[in-house]
Amino acid sequence: MALKGAGAEEKELENHQGERLVRLSNPNVAAMQEDVLYHFSLSTSSHDLPAMFGDVKFVCVGGSSSRMLTFIKYVATELGLGRTGDEYPNICSGTDRYAMYKVGPVLSVSHGMGIPSIAIMLHELIKLLYHARCTDVTIIRIGTSGGIGLEPGSVVITRQAVDACFKPEFEQIILGKRVVRSTDLDEGLVQELLRCSGDLSEFATVVGNTMCTLDFYEGQGRLDGALCSYTEKDKQDYLRAAHAAGIRNIEMESSVFAAMCSACGLRAAVVCVTLLDRLKGDQISSPHEVLAEYQQRPQRLVGHFIGKSLGRA
Amino acid sequence: MALKGAGAEEKELENHQGERLVRLSNPNVAAMQEDVLYHFSLSTSSHDLPAMFGDVKFVCVGGSSSRMLTFIKYVATELGLGRTGDEYPNICSGTDRYAMYKVGPVLSVSHGMGIPSIAIMLHELIKLLYHARCTDVTIIRIGTSGGIGLEPGSVVITRQAVDACFKPEFEQIILGKRVVRSTDLDEGLVQELLRCSGDLSEFATVVGNTMCTLDFYEGQGRLDGALCSYTEKDKQDYLRAAHAAGIRNIEMESSVFAAMCSACGLRAAVVCVTLLDRLKGDQISSPHEVLAEYQQRPQRLVGHFIGKSLGRA
Numbered sequence: 001m002a003l004k005g006a007g008a009e010e011k012e013l014e015n016h017q018g019e020r021l022v023r024l025s026n027p028n029v030a031a032m033q034e035d036v037l038y039h040f041s042l043s044t045s046s047h048d049l050p051a052m053f054g055d056v057k058f059v060c061v062g063g064s065s066s067r068m069l070t071f072i073k074y075v076a077t078e079l080g081l082g083r084t085g086d087e088y089p090n091i092c093s094g095t096d097r098y099a100m101y102k103v104g105p106v107l108s109v110s111h112g113m114g115i116p117s118i119a120i121m122l123h124e125l126i127k128l129l130y131h132a133r134c135t136d137v138t139i140i141r142i143g144t145s146g147g148i149g150l151e152p153g154s155v156v157i158t159r160q161a162v163d164a165c166f167k168p169e170f171e172q173i174i175l176g177k178r179v180v181r182s183t184d185l186d187e188g189l190v191q192e193l194l195r196c197s198g199d200l201s202e203f204a205t206v207v208g209n210t211m212c213t214l215d216f217y218e219g220q221g222r223l224d225g226a227l228c229s230y231t232e233k234d235k236q237d238y239l240r241a242a243h244a245a246g247i248r249n250i251e252m253e254s255s256v257f258a259a260m261c262s263a264c265g266l267r268a269a270v271v272c273v274t275l276l277d278r279l280k281g282d283q284i285s286s287p288h289e290v291l292a293e294y295q296q297r298p299q300r301l302v303g304h305f306i307g308k309s310l311g312r313a
Numbered sequence: 314m315a316l317k318g319a320g321a322e323e324k325e326l327e328n329h330q331g332e333r334l335v336r337l338s339n340p341n342v343a344a345m346q347e348d349v350l351y352h353f354s355l356s357t358s359s360h361d362l363p364a365m366f367g368d369v370k371f372v373c374v375g376g377s378s379s380r381m382l383t384f385i386k387y388v389a390t391e392l393g394l395g396r397t398g399d400e401y402p403n404i405c406s407g408t409d410r411y412a413m414y415k416v417g418p419v420l421s422v423s424h425g426m427g428i429p430s431i432a433i434m435l436h437e438l439i440k441l442l443y444h445a446r447c448t449d450v451t452i453i454r455i456g457t458s459g460g461i462g463l464e465p466g467s468v469v470i471t472r473q474a475v476d477a478c479f480k481p482e483f484e485q486i487i488l489g490k491r492v493v494r495s496t497d498l499d500e501g502l503v504q505e506l507l508r509c510s511g512d513l514s515e516f517a518t519v520v521g522n523t524m525c526t527l528d529f530y531e532g533q534g535r536l537d538g539a540l541c542s543y544t545e546k547d548k549q550d551y552l553r554a555a556h557a558a559g560i561r562n563i564e565m566e567s568s569v570f571a572a573m574c575s576a577c578g579l580r581a582a583v584v585c586v587t588l589l590d591r592l593k594g595d596q597i598s599s600p601h602e603v604l605a606e607y608q609q610r611p612q613r614l615v616g617h618f619i620g621k622s623l624g625r626a
Contacts, residue, residue, distance in 0.1 A: 026541035035537065038597045066409045094601075096379045097426065113352075113410065114429025116565055120529045126539035164486040173477040174531045175543055175551040214527075216433045218487045224348065226439035226577055228339035230488055238488040252429055264539055284351045288407075 013265060019135035022126060023265045029127060037124040041094030044131055052091075053132035057105040058306050059125065059139040061118070062298075063253070065090075065099035065110040071142065071299050072101035072108040079307045081106065106306060111141075111253065115214060118253040122260045129266075138189065138267045138309075142298035145210070145251040146220060147274025148243045152286065153294045155203055155301060157193050158185060158210040158270035159246070161254035164219060166211070166245040170259040183258040189269045196305045203297050208248030210270060212255035220250050222282040239278055249274050271298040326578060332448035335439060336578045342440060350437040354407030357444055365404075366445035370418040371619050372438065372452040374431070375611075376566070378403075378412035378423040384455065384612050385414035385421040392620045394419065419619060424454075424566065428527060431566040435573045442579075451502065451580045451622075455611035458523070458564040459533060460587025461556045465599065466607045468516055468614060470506050471498060471523040471583035472559070474567035477532060479524070479558040483572040496571035502582045509618045516610050521561030523583060525568035533563050535595040552591055562587050584611045 015021055029035060034045040042049070062068050069088065076082030081104040091100040098121050101108045109125060111118040129137055147154055160168045161183040170181045190207055197205035217225025221235040242250075254270045261268035273294045275284050284291070328334055342348060347358040355362070375381050382401065389395030394417040404413040411434050414421045422438060424431040442450055460467055473481045474496040483494045503520055510518035530538025534548040555563075567583045574581035586607045588597050597604070 024539050026536075026538060028536045028541060029539075032537065034596075034598070036596045036598050064409050096377050112425045112427075112430055113433060114425075114427045116427025116527050116529070116532075117425055117430050119527075120426060123530045123538040123540070130539075165489050172528060172532060173526070175534055175547055176478050176554075179531075213486070214429050214432075215485060216429070217436045218492075219429075219485060221488055223339075223341045224345065225339060225436040226337050226342075226443075227436070227573065228341060234488055241489075260540065283347075283349045285347070285349050 015135060020265060022129040022134050022137055024127065024130050025263045029130070035127060035131065037128060039095060039097040039120050040092045040100065040124050040128070042092070042128065049128060049132040053102070053107065053128060054134060055105050056102070056107045056129065056132065056134050057136060057138065058309070059107045059109065059137060060142055060302060061109045061111050061121070061139065062142045063111060063113050063144070067295060068099060068108040068110045069101055072103055072106065074299055075106050075303050075306060076103040078303050079310065079312050105310070114252045115212070115256045119256050119260065122257065126260065126264045126266070139261055140268070140302050141253060141257050141270045142302050143251055143253065143270070143272040144275050144295060145249040145272040146276055146278045147249050148239055148247055148278055150206065150248060150274050150277060151204060152274055152276050153203060153297065154274050155197065155205040155297050156210060156249040156272050156274060157190050157205060157207045158254055158272070159190060159207050160185065160209045161212050161258045161270065162209050162245070162247065163255060164211065164213050166242060166247065170255040181259040181263065183255045184262045185258050185269060186267045189267055193269055193271060193301065193305055196308060197301055200300065200304055202300065205301070206248055209246040210254045210272065211242055211247045211250045213250060213252055216252065220278070224282045236279070250278065271301055273297045328448060333578060335442040335447050335450055337440065337443050338576045342443070348440060348444065350441055352408060352410040352433050353405045353413065353437050353441065355405065355441065362441060362445040366415070366420065366441060367447060368418050369415070369420045369442065369445065369447050370449060370451065371622070372420045372422065372442070372450060373455055373615060374422045374424050374434070374452065375455045376424060376426050376457070380608060381412060381421040381423045382414055385416055385419065387612055388419050388616050388619060389416040391616050392623065392625050418623070427565045428525070428569045432569050432573065435570065439573065439577045439579070452574055453581070453615050454566060454570050454583045455615050456564055456566065456583070456585040457588050457608060458562040458585040459589055459591045460562050461552055461560055461591055463519065463561060463587050463590060464517060465587055465589050466516060466610065467587050468510065468518040468610050469523060469562040469585050469587060470503050470518065470520045471567055471585070472503060472520050473498065473522045474525050474571045474583065475522050475558070475560065476568060477524065477526050479555060479560065483568040494572040494576065496568045497575045498571050498582060499580045502580055506582055506584060506614065506618055509621060510614055513613065513617055515613065518614070519561055522559040523567045523585065524555055524560045524563045526563060526565055529565065533591070537595045549592070563591065584614055586610045
């Protein structure tokens with residue numbers, strides 16, 4: 001059985017042209033007559049997913065829907081994929097759960113905040129790519145984060161996503177039992193992205209571990225939430241221990257993103273800008289323009305990477 | 314120290330008029346010069362929070378921003394709080410993380426999907442109510458859910474929020490250590506809401522336990538996600554055990570909602586409609602109009618409750 005399973009998996013990994021396929025880790029979906037991707041307001045019976053998405057090679061995901069619209073406009077212009085005056089309608093306009101935009105081989109999708117929100121999106125996105133028979137897909141999360149010991153505005157490319165106990169694991173409860181998955185990311189892609197940042201030479205970029213938490217306030221040791229039962233010293237001890245464990249930033253989606261993409265054969269990376277240095281404070285109080293410019297940095301880095309991959313940069 | 318703590322807490326619970334105050338479980342906030350509620354794009358220095366929100370008595374929260382706009386228009390019309398043609402601008406228009414609307418004493422706020430997303434919103438909402446010096450606030454989550462053994466469209470008023478192991482607990486990691494909080498809700502409010510449903514007599518309403526999970530697919534035993542490693546029988550066994558434990562519906566926010574509101578002195582309830590019976594399937598494939606009508610049911614129930622509380626129903 002183990003051999004048969006491994007064989008079937010290898011068979012699914014590549015098609016006859018040697019292209020890497022998106023695979024599901026669920027045999028049930030292939031047998032379904034219709035698949036409703038409820039939170040996208042799309043379905044295999046009402047939409048021609050291969051025609052709509054079959055050419056997708058790069059998927060970029062981020063928390064905010066307006067940021068993902070900005071991103072698709074940016075890559076369209078920067079890489080000459082769109083024409084002046086082109087509009088990018090929201091493909092998921094039938095729902096307000098997520099927003100999705102596309103230009104050429106690039107898909108841009110919002111995922112809201114936190115592990116559960118991005119997990120729902122990824123389940124449906126991976127099924128969408130599977131139904132559309134996409135090949136050789138690279139997926140990159142472009143997000144915001146709190147830095148540890150970095151100048152605000154620095155960009156972190158994630159080497160390893162770790163949990164709030166600094167372990168490279170994603171734990172979830174399935175049918176009432178704990179299941180632990182690894183949070184591996186593509187090391188080659190990390191190095192490619194780092195080279196792209198070198199090409200640009202516009203902002204500081206480091207490779208480091210990223211801590212993924214289930215809460216923004218107590219879960220990240222902030223002192224300014226509605227609840228807090230520890231001291232400034234407790235917080236500093238925790239953040240310094242995180243730094244010693246190689247953690248350079250904290251966000252709320254990377255662990256499940258790494259675990260799910262790895263399980264389904266997607267080459268994945270996480271690129272986040274740091275909005276503040278958590279060793280120096282908790283509140284995000286920089287002026288709006290400064291924060292807005294910071295948030296463009298992962299977009300510029302990943303836009304350059306896509307352009308280079310397409311031979312346009 | 315324990316006595317002093319308890320005394321301080323009691324002192325904070327009521328003001329001189331005997332009104333119940335919103336309290337924080339964090340002494341640091343009172344000492345802050347400015348408090349930036351980052352994910353609302355509001356701040357104590359740029360906004361007069363007591364003037365904007367001081368009269369709030371009812372806060373309704375739900376996942377979808379468009380549903381929360383529908384709700385504020387509905388209560389405005391139904392309870393005669395607004396005038397024909399009134400517009401309800403999004404108070405959080407400086408961000409796309411959450412949307413917030415207000416009419417008279419009613420505040421309507423979206424929270425996205427999942428525990429982390431609603432937790433960020435609640436930290437900032439509870440601080441907002443505290444800064445605004447609100448008193449006697451009732452907060453109700455109006456949401457959607459999957460039912461267990463109920464006709465689709467049934468409404469569940471939550472007696473107790475439980476986790477994926479059926480325990481009435483909310484567990485989180487704070488500074489790398491597990492902290493468990495209780496998920497108590499206001500029993501009197503449950504009974505008041507049940508009476509309101511009886512007044513309306515428009516749809517089936519039950520009181521039951523609500524299971525709160527961190528995932529919509531594997532975390533709720535669905536067979537149709539991108540990943541699934543169990544059988545239909547495993548799923549049925551799990552859902553039937555949940556039913557035997559008094560669980561009547563499954564959603565993704567109730568446990569942290571109950572835990573945080575209880576810790577901060579807010580009278581809280583959870584009212585969710587069930588979109589499908591999970592014993593009979595996983596996909597939400599009812600026609601759009603049917604689902605849209607289902608989603609109005611918690612709004613009608615809670616709208617009637619607010620009207621009755623204000624002496625208008």
